[in-house]
Amino acid sequence: MRTVPGLRNLVLAAAAAVVATAGALVVHLQPEDTTRKITGTTDSAPGLAWSTSAAGFGRAGAEFRDPRTGTEFDTGGPGFVDGGDTLVTVLGVPDDMYLRDPVLVGIDAGTGAKRWQAPAADLTGCGSTPVDGQVVCFSSDRALVGYDLTTGAVTRTPTKWFPFAIATLDDRVYVAEGDVESDDVRVHAGTLADPEAYWSQAFDMGTLWEDLPFDALDVSHGQGVFTLGVDIAGFDLGSGKPTWTTTQDGCSDAGATSGAVLVRVRSECRGHEITGSDLLDRTGRTIATSNSKVAQFLSIDLPTDDTVPVLLGDSGYDRRTGSLLWTSPDLISTPQETGTATAIFGDVALLRDTNAHTTTGLDLRTGHRLWRTDATRSGTILGWDGHTVVLSDYTGLWAIDPRTGATSWDIPFLAVNTDPESLTGPSQLAAHGKGHYTYASAQTIIGLRPLKH
Template sequence: MASIPGLRGLILAATAAVITSAGAVFVLIQPADETRKITGTVDAAPGLAWSVTAATDGHPQAEFRNPVGGTEFDVGGAGFVDAGDTLVTVTGTSNGGMALQDPTMVGIDATTGAVRWRTPAADLGGCGRVPVGGRLVCFAAPATGKGALVGYDVDSGEVTRTPTDWLVFALATTADRVYVAEGDVESDDVRVHAGTLDRPEANWSQAFPMGTSWEDVSADTLDVAHGQGLLTLGAHAAGFDLGTGTSTWTTDLAGCASTEATSAALVIRTAADCSGNGITGTDILDRTGRVLAASDATATHSLSLDQPADDTIPVLLGDGARDRHTGTVVWTNPDLVATNGTAIAVLGDVALLRDDFAHNMTGLDMRTGRRLWRIDTQRSGTADAWDGHVVVLSDATGLWAIDPRTGATIWDIPFLAVHDKPEAITGGGQLAARTNGRYVYASIHTMIGLRPLDHR
């Protein structure tokens, strides 16, 4: 009998939770038909278009969760899946333990903040980041009965279930395809399928003789967003063709190595000392598994946004940048290896760097490596959204936008200027840039929509 992934084994023998949503009413704080200027902000800052809380009259302590993390365990942060006109999120009540109580999938109108629908969403192991055919696709591992792929219509919340005998442990999606990884990882008996919600193996099925312990199956086990498929299980990684499923390469991740995918069909492999002494080197694998370039710099880069303008923009590696096709050095800059690595985002043809020890931020030209600007700042936030003009960062106190080419602050929105209760809007949420200067930010208790003041 197959073992059960991670914490899942503690719950699968229990009775499935009963979800009750009758009479639940969300609180829309900000009227949907006007945009309010946020007190103390500059005119360039977007105003508050709408604000909605996770709490309902039936669940006053409810919180927002990102559906991608599933509902089987309370392990995900606040967030949503952007499905165009609808933002799909999960609400539930945290009791301080492993379980999310009364999880419910919710569709919120992206323009007005109005709640379009609510649907029970118990026992979901995870969901795709991209809707497929107008449906958010998830996989279920219920406490009783068989597993299933579950689709939530983004317009109505209507549920479609495809029962399966597979032991699914990962799911990923593109705009037109569902990818499912299933099997017993502890027996190296794993398969990946590509297809649709109704026929998940319709396009192809491919076996991968690799595995790990269930406890080591991670949320990023399956990646299909960077030009090739990447399956990572413990000390093993494999690349595969997204169109055919053909396995193109495999590699062992010695020691405490890790992988991260980037465009186009490249994998950055970072080697680390398992004793905790830090990074020992980094290399880049191409779509055939060949080492394209390598660096022995004891620093690597963690990009919260990796959005190069095109494949002529080199890829960061150690203290420099390498050509994405040949691996040759394009330029080097010591700013990249201050302390433990400084790049936090690649935005078009600019890299954004932050050095928390020196308390500064820097912009580098990605084509030449030339420093464009440097500013001293005590503020240390995450680059969360880029609309092609400004990058918006967040921390525990609020959101602020800078011009990545000059470092100039364009606007700053403290959370306390939006809501006077400190617990209402907090850091650690999810921010998404939409069109025409509009943004959505979801924190644990409150989701807000921002749009330019000239919309009024």
């Protein structure tokens, strides 16, 4: 066959163009979006991007656990540390009070695929956020242990301390160590490689080992708060300098909240009767006091900023000055007189009145009721993506608009997985943006993403 002059060159040029184009596509092509619509849900509901099961890791009876509670004992529920592109969870087999052969597993947050697996025996606890690309934990042999988010590579830093609490924030690791029963304790701020690189500070406080709280160290609200037994101390995150001390009388309780303030609920041990609440500023000064016998206990506390009032008793107080701003009867359930506030999202509080069987949205800036509905369905509040609040019960997930109370979407668990046990029970949810979620139960972790229309 006679070749037409120039044809070969044209064919080669075309082939080269195809190869070059294909190469360019390989460089710029994004992974295919495999998110599928969940049967029976509305178009506003997120779709299922991926699902991974504990059974899929090849260990009979294995379940997912939250790394933050450690692996020494099986005391925590399912969960994970959110490392952005990687989710880090514990995988182990429950055995009475223990987890057999626990490992830390890195899961690709975009696909659900396993990235790595590393031994994780005898971890006492882990920080809630990664530091310098690593999940940082401490172990019963007095070492700090880091797990690289990308590879799972393990870094160990032996110490002479006896650590009992860990917290992480930005580029710092905070460790509390010592003998709590001798009031001989210290807090250090540093890195995984040098855990006292920034500062070390001794505190004259303690408690019984059996009364040691899981959240003894809090660094997430603008100041450090260190709690042991009835003693509470505030400290500067940058320098470690103690800023104030206070006590919890009787059977009182206290917790840090946004704006570097502390809410202390006063309670008598006999009958556990609440006698009032106090608001302490970052210097330890009491700036507001309520003598109401009602206290508000929040499962999630996410105010927009420190201009959003804080709740004490049946009222809203300025969290900067302590000024009383408004009072609302919706904050008290009668006749038992209990607090109704369950969560704060932005500048809205969600209230649940178990006596009246209602759910209410309360404008925190004014104290005015935004909406009220009959509580025909009651679930656990899991999280907020800045737009909708996600809840769960044994049947599935659903979301509501906190400003209107309207249901935004509803996802039955059986539409995701036909095994009725795979997604129920205790759980954790992380919101990564509007309509982007990761949901973890003991048996299954799923990724939810908005559907492209």
